[in-house]
């Protein structure tokens with residue numbers, strides 16, 4: 001599955017590659033088999049070079065940011081995995097901020113607060129990369145990436161070119177990147193508003209406290225497993241089916257927040273997928289509501 005000459009080209013360019021990369025450490029739910037090849041570009045240029053090489057050698061690939069909304073399968077992930085977490089350039093220019101897709105969203109919101117910029121308060125505590133957050137249109141506490149993103153730099157696999165996107169087709173946990181898998185996000189421009197550092201930090205502290213209180217942060221998870229169904233809350237529906245604490249293998253519905261499926265230790269992707277199906281069936285039977293998975297599955 002890895003195209004001829006790919007590894008040599010990447011190594012010659014000085015791009016870090018790991019063969020047989022274990023996947024569990026690349027996902028917050030700590031589950032997964034092994035990737036045939038993982039590539040860790042350290043900049044947008046290295047990422048574009050890598051994607052050019054994937055294209056030229058016909059190597060199939062997937063992209064992973066911080067792996068916080070992701071479930072890998074238990075077996076071998078064939079082809080290459082482009083891991084963005086080493087892409088960390090960040091540039092402020094007034095209220096405009098450019099950052100590579102691999103920059104941590106939570107870290108970014110902390111530095112925005114430090115600079116006295118408001119707009120990223122909602123993102124403090126969302127454990128994703130900036131690229132992953134744009135792809136998923138991550139949001140919380142009434143804010144979302146769609147409120148602050150003005151542009152993103154994308155590699156378009158159809159043409160092999162790097163383009164600037166201004167229309168992201170944002171919706172609830174939706175973006176053009178999810179509907180067009182041939183686009184890879186390399187970097188993002190966001191616009192913030194000048195604010196008062198102490199006030200911004202106070203809001204962030206409150207959100208962090210609220211997350212600790214409500215979310216099972218003491219267990220590995222991929223966040224809220226299901227999307228919010230129109231007019232309902234997934235966690236409440238699951239709780240009302242009496243499923244808090246329900247367990248299959250080493251995966252369980254969190255006791256603290258029933259919207260989270262957690263890894264009790266040593267869970268497999270199969271445990272999680274079986275639990276997902278069980279929960280989905282119970283909610284459908286009881287309430288006639290179809291739960292849709294928010295977590296992205298990479299088998």
Ligand SMILES: Cc1cc2nc3c(=O)[nH]c(=O)nc-3n(C[C@H](O)[C@H](O)[C@H](O)COP(=O)(O)OP(=O)(O)OC[C@H]3O[C@@H](n4cnc5c(N)ncnc54)[C@H](O)[C@@H]3O)c2cc1C
Nearest residue numbers: 065066067068069070128129131132133138139140185223
């Ligand atoms: C404890 C916890 C709390 C959470 N709370 C929230 C919350 O409040 N709100 C919320 O919205 N989410 C939340 N999440 C989910 C998750 O943090 C977000 O969806 C986050 O934005 C995902 O970013 P990531 O870098 O981890 O993406 P990943 O999980 O690595 O990837 C997600 C998807 O995006 C794709 N992708 C990633 N990077 C790129 C790129 N550069 N180009 C193209 N495709 C890419 C992947 O292929 C995959 O399909 C939470 C998760 C956890 C574990």
